Amino acid sequence: MIELISDARCVACNLCVSVCPTNVFDKVVDDVPVIARQNDCQTCFMCELYCPADAMYVAPHPDRLSNRSEAELEQAELLGGYREQVGWGPGRTPISSHEFMAQLARRFVP
Amino acid sequence: MNLHKQDSTLQLETDVLVIGGGPAGTWAALTAAAKGSKVVLADKGYCGSSGATAPSGTGVWYVEPEVKQRQEAKLSRYFMGGRLAENDWMDRVLDQTYENMNRLAGWGYSFPIDPEGNVFRQGLQGPEYMRLMRKLVKRAGVKILDHSPALELLADEHGVGGAAGVSTQGGDPWRVTAGAVVIATGGCAFLSKALGCNVLTGDGYLMAAEAGAEMSGMEFSNAYAISPTFSSVTKTAYYRYASFYYEDGSVVEGAGSTKGRSVIAKKLLENRQVYARLDQAPADLQPLLRVGQTNFFLPFDRMGINPFTDMFPVTLRLEGTVRGTGGIHIVDDTCATKVPGLYAAGDAATRELICGGFTGGGSHNAAWAMSSGSFAGEGAAAYAKSLGQHAARREVHGLSSAPIVSSRTYGSTLQKPPIAAEEYIRAVQEEVMPYDRNLFRSDEGLRDSLYRLDRVWKSIRHEPIHLDYQAVKRREAAAMTVTARWMYRSAQARTETRGMHKRIDYPDVDETQRYRLITSGLDDISVRAQRVSEEAVSL
Numbered sequence: 248m249i250e251l252i253s254d255a256r257c258v259a260c261n262l263c264v265s266v267c268p269t270n271v272f273d274k275v276v277d278d279v280p281v282i283a284r285q286n287d288c289q290t291c292f293m294c295e296l297y298c299p300a301d302a303m304y305v306a307p308h309p310d311r312l313s314n315r316s317e318a319e320l321e322q323a324e325l326l327g328g329y330r331e332q333v334g335w336g337p338g339r340t341p342i343s344s345h346e347f348m349a350q351l352a353r354r355f356v357p
Numbered sequence: 358m359n360l361h362k363q364d365s366t367l368q369l370e371t372d373v374l375v376i377g378g379g380p381a382g383t384w385a386a387l388t389a390a391a392k393g394s395k396v397v398l399a400d401k402g403y404c405g406s407s408g409a410t411a412p413s414g415t416g417v418w419y420v421e422p423e424v425k426q427r428q429e430a431k432l433s434r435y436f437m438g439g440r441l442a443e444n445d446w447m448d449r450v451l452d453q454t455y456e457n458m459n460r461l462a463g464w465g466y467s468f469p470i471d472p473e474g475n476v477f478r479q480g481l482q483g484p485e486y487m488r489l490m491r492k493l494v495k496r497a498g499v500k501i502l503d504h505s506p507a508l509e510l511l512a513d514e515h516g517v518g519g520a521a522g523v524s525t526q527g528g529d530p531w532r533v534t535a536g537a538v539v540i541a542t543g544g545c546a547f548l549s550k551a552l553g554c555n556v557l558t559g560d561g562y563l564m565a566a567e568a569g570a571e572m573s574g575m576e577f578s579n580a581y582a583i584s585p586t587f588s589s590v591t592k593t594a595y596y597r598y599a600s601f602y603y604e605d606g607s608v609v610e611g612a613g614s615t616k617g618r619s620v621i622a623k624k625l626l627e628n629r630q631v632y633a634r635l636d637q638a639p640a641d642l643q644p645l646l647r648v649g650q651t652n653f654f655l656p657f658d659r660m661g662i663n664p665f666t667d668m669f670p671v672t673l674r675l676e677g678t679v680r681g682t683g684g685i686h687i688v689d690d691t692c693a694t695k696v697p698g699l700y701a702a703g704d705a706a707t708r709e710l711i712c713g714g715f716t717g718g719g720s721h722n723a724a725w726a727m728s729s730g731s732f733a734g735e736g737a738a739a740y741a742k743s744l745g746q747h748a749a750r751r752e753v754h755g756l757s758s759a760p761i762v763s764s765r766t767y768g769s770t771l772q773k774p775p776i777a778a779e780e781y782i783r784a785v786q787e788e789v790m791p792y793d794r795n796l797f798r799s800d801e802g803l804r805d806s807l808y809r810l811d812r813v814w815k816s817i818r819h820e821p822i823h824l825d826y827q828a829v830k831r832r833e834a835a836a837m838t839v840t841a842r843w844m845y846r847s848a849q850a851r852t853e854t855r856g857m858h859k860r861i862d863y864p865d866v867d868e869t870q871r872y873r874l875i876t877s878g879l880d881d882i883s884v885r886a887q888r889v890s891e892e893a894v895s896l
Contacts, residue, residue, distance in 0.1 A: 258750070264404060264526075265503065266403045266405065266406045267402070267403065267406070268401075268402030268403055268406050268407040268408070268411075268553070268555075268556050269402060269555055270402065270525045270526065271555060284375065287555075289550050289552075289553065289554070289555035289589065290550060290552075290588075290589035291411070291412040291552060291553045291589070292410060292412060292652060292655065293406040293412060296484055297406070306659070307587055307588050307589075307590075307654075307659045307660060308404075308587045308588065309550040309588070309589040310550075311587075313659070322835055327661065328658075329655055330653070332483060332651045333482075334649050335484070341467060341482070341485050341651075342482060342485075342648060342651060343466065343467050343468070343469070343481075343482040343485045343486075344467035344468065344469050344470065345469065345648050346469070346471075347575035347644060347645045347647075347648035347649070348469035348477070348480075348648055348649060349469035349470060349471040349475070349477055350471070350480055350645050351645040351646070351648070351649045352469060352477035352480065352643075353471060353475075353477070354642070354645075355479075355482070
């Protein structure tokens, strides 16, 4: 469940407002967006993936928050961590063509 | 007439309207646009991130056009599906999927290549795939309406001619008149929070049925996915490496990812927590798996659990018809429904034609989405063209079973305060989520559930709906209610165990029931048998 939009990191691009499939966020004039309908979050992690500022954290539990502070999340390298693994963001290569992907496919192709 | 024209701030005329922007909807939009149609695509969420495909990786039923390989592929789910698939449909879908996947490569999707130059096209990464599909759809000139759920179809005496809905960002109504409509709204997972599935509430089923379309295979609607109790991630492929344990570390006999899922359900019903550990994955495979399904590991990493070495508690999360195979009945090769001008694609349509009553989950659904999307897009474009250029200017009216009214008239139509949509939703979930109702079915249990579900329907179907963003939840509640009733009516009619449909009072296959069940109606539901083509897949 969406837990954090970091005020310090957010650049107010409102991309999360656009990409959230269940419309959890609201734009705020001249400010960062807000988590307006937290219970509608389906824990799909798409907002994290699209956030260009690594400003969001989705707790893994679909109905519960982790109650970890921003400092803790930052230290655990969880802000933007998923985006990095998927290879999204400037200078990164999307994971779809990762060499491990080919090795994995090779093991399962008859 | 429900949604009045003058209430709508956004009005568009088009040749083809596609409802739903997942893989099926985007392929339908691309294909219709390539045939020269003007296309509008309305997505309930955001085309590119919505639905079951976008958040994660998926296998694709991509098989080289080589006789032996194709034959094996067709047989892979044929018997598990209770021999309800059709050879011709499997051939068409394999051909179209092969073509579409190769096109994706040409359009810039980066498939993995090994050092010898072999390219692997048996899978897609959802975020990458759907981001590309959005780009391609836009480039093709399709007008995308994001955050724009459809609330009802529009029709005249000749057939379906558009849809009307509301924007959930801003609350403005929209109305699109069209020569033909493609329903690509996905299946129904009853708001179980299975990964990416909460936008999949059976909306398209309801709208299609209100127009007179039928459903097929709704008894194949009890797919449950294994997921950690602390997670929404319902990707089950890696559980093939799992062993299942009790809390004390002793093995749960017979539990497994495919055939042993019922054993897990039985233990959970006995209130015994089941744990999993992926301890059968060889060490050298583990880093590859981490790349293959990145977000499978996300919840574990965030909880500080190593799933290869640590036991973790699991549950079974309902995926309904998303990984089941039931959906809108299609009547010909263009994925047309029996209603003129109305087409169905992806999980919104039945997938029995390629996997019978066994799960469509994974590669088959992905293949079906892209190929049925192509078939429906082409069919809808041809139909719209056949109507001529004034098709979009027909006098069409809304078909919602409950009246959808504007603010001006809402107060006067209400006889008593409406029951909250959430209450209806909870009532439906209580009938479809429990394993001892939906996974393990019996005549008694089904009858019992149907009695309550019919009462919910009677209440919800007459309540006027206020045209604002709250209307979306009310229509979702109605869609889930009627979907559950179709499921259980057909489950009652199939007095045997076939595919994923399990009857504890009829535990065996009855060869005389090798037919598909077609369900129709909203208030009074009827079920009829339709024979399956005799031409079996050759061995």
